Amino acid sequence: MDNTSAVTPFADNERVFLILQLQVEIMEEIFAIQELVKNAVINQEWTDFDTLLGTINQYSDNFHELETERVSIFDKISGKRSNFYNTIIHFPEEERKKFSELYRSLKMKTLKVRMSNESLIHYLDEAKTTIDTFLDAAYPDRKNRLYSPWGAKVSADMRSMIVNHSL
Numbered sequence: 001m002d003n004t005s006a007v008t009p010f011a012d013n014e015r016v017f018l019i020l021q022l023q024v025e026i027m028e029e030i031f032a033i034q035e036l037v038k039n040a041v042i043n044q045e046w047t048d049f050d051t052l053l054g055t056i057n058q059y060s061d062n063f064h065e066l067e068t069e070r071v072s073i074f075d076k077i078s079g080k081r082s083n084f085y086n087t088i089i090h091f092p093e094e095e096r097k098k099f100s101e102l103y104r105s106l107k108m109k110t111l112k113v114r115m116s117n118e119s120l121i122h123y124l125d126e127a128k129t130t131i132d133t134f135l136d137a138a139y140p141d142r143k144n145r146l147y148s149p150w151g152a153k154v155s156a157d158m159r160s161m162i163v164n165h166s167l
Helices: 013-043 049-078 084-088 093-138
Strands: none
Touching: 013 049, 013 093, 049 084, 084 093
16 A cells, blocks of 8 residues: 555644644734834834834744644654655645645745845845944044943944744
């Protein structure tokens, strides 16, 4: 008997499908909020900025919890840690197609979020370089040191504002 056409003795297929659907929805939400963050940074609109970042972090945490659950279920199906496509080979053909399409959609949404994140990081890097160049020309003795409003030395390095999680 061909193992790929066997019905999965696993009852959580619907749960895995729901998890993937929820992950796709979360990626769509993260992308929408990330675009708001990017526009806020570019337009220097700082109202609700912390709330937006908090919301992204909350969605990221939810996504991670779902991913942990999905991996756990897949480990039970395959009996070992394996990748997505090696696990769904145990599903009936119709389910494999359905899962594959949803997983590809999730990967595309994730890529879209990453590209948006990279464009924001690039914008911030360019803005920092421009400001550093101006300040170095205007104040050559500054030597790339920055100070807080209270006179304490602060780090001049840029830190990413958007956390990049990967699948």
